[in-house]
Amino acid sequence: MSQTAAESECGDCPIRHRAVCARCEPVELERLEQIKYYRNYEAGQTIAWAGDEMGFVASVIRGVATLSQTLQDGRTQMVGLLLSSDFIGRPGRMTSPYDVTAISDVTLCCFRRKPFEQLLATTPHVAERLLDMSLDELDAAREWMLILGRKTAREKIASLLTIIARREATTGLMRIKGPIVIDLALTREAMADYLGLTLETVSRQISALKNDGIIQLDGKRRVIVPDIRRLMLETGDDMDGGLIS
């Protein structure tokens, strides 16, 4: 009764073809449907603390969540940025080793852990899809490691914007030419935690990119990229493979 839209059937789900359930047959989907329930979080709310027991795994239907780790003295590093269709939780593990936080309003499609694990063991399509998604995340983590380890502050900002633009493009319509509008759910501090910088450095580098005409700002959280290729040139990446045409 809480949200009619969200409580709808898997067939109508906006992430049906991208989430962990993407390859399910109707029969498998029916089994998933039996163990699923929706959950909402407000921006800023913690979904789970590191070490907490989590009774479910979940797909992000809507909004942005983060995984992050903290050192003794409070330094924190974001280690996962979860957008719609991304998967939360690890089968076979009761507790999350990371803090999981909603940084915008978030809706999750949760699956009770035990039945989900049984499903994994019995239906190949879920397990296959989860493997693929995990390997994609591993690739993303490795790209992220290059950013953290070897890029300058300016390159880090350009890389983050490019990554988000790329992901938004995959979801909606892909356009190489013409201005791209990026809606950052992230605060400057969250960007700093993503990139291993301070929020002041993030702010300075965004200003610098703006002054160089590579990006424009519309309010605090919206970035307009007139020419994505100019932005990509700022990432420092080897441009061999890529979406250039």
Add this chain to the structure above:
Amino acid sequence: MSQTAAESECGDCPIRHRAVCARCEPVELERLEQIKYYRNYEAGQTIAWAGDEMGFVASVIRGVATLSQTLQDGRTQMVGLLLSSDFIGRPGRMTSPYDVTAISDVTLCCFRRKPFEQLLATTPHVAERLLDMSLDELDAAREWMLILGRKTAREKIASLLTIIARREATTGLMRIKGPIVIDLALTREAMADYLGLTLETVSRQISALKNDGIIQLDGKRRVIVPDIRRLMLETGDDMDGGLIS
């Protein structure tokens, strides 16, 4: 005919119970056995360049290999450190996005790609194990991201030594108390590429840890840790969960 020891059966394999084949039934093992072959690389040899086509996936039987990425101007970041039993390659992808390099003498157990993928699709135990290993690697990558993004040079060195000590301990016998001997296969430069530092900074910080009595050196590549807990205190990590007793 080339190496009698290496050409032996899976039953005698030193990584039998830890590699991608760990959970295989005898029947499955037999199928694997049909598509496997061994390959050797010398220290320093490249196993694959980024973008190269790789006709196989493989398990590391012996030695140490690395995955690394390079920026336009030559800056490089290591993104994977592959020890014995680790898996190389991604099912469903023809080319490696990373440079794969043997940094010591390496023996691989290779599986021809196509038959391996068929095996994946038909035998659940290989796919299950691969999912688990991938998720472990993802966790490792995230720990690594924290190191790269937020730790000081000294903390980075201490973390690397702790990680290698931990992995060697898993292989052999685990000992919490008493001196631990770490055989680094890595040069200072490789450590720098791992940690996002320069080799000079690595050298300086190792010297500093030595001068503080936290480690001792035996030659260039062998480190003796008299008290692992003192080293772990230098990592900056939150020590809540861990192998303390």
Add this chain to the structure above:
DNA sequence: CGATTCCTTGAGACAGCTCAATTTCGGTGG
């Protein structure tokens, strides 16, 4: 025993951090 590669150590430069004001934005209530 020379040559090569790897490692150590030093001195100065600089990118990004810290600390400290302001300013801007977005919402809220009058």
Add this chain to the structure above:
DNA sequence: CCACCGAAATTGAGCTGTCTCAAGGAATCG
């Protein structure tokens, strides 16, 4: 619609950890 408030972002000035450039020293191998 406007005035106000708090959170978020910007900007400045000085500091510091790591990098850069450079010179030697130690191990390893033919």
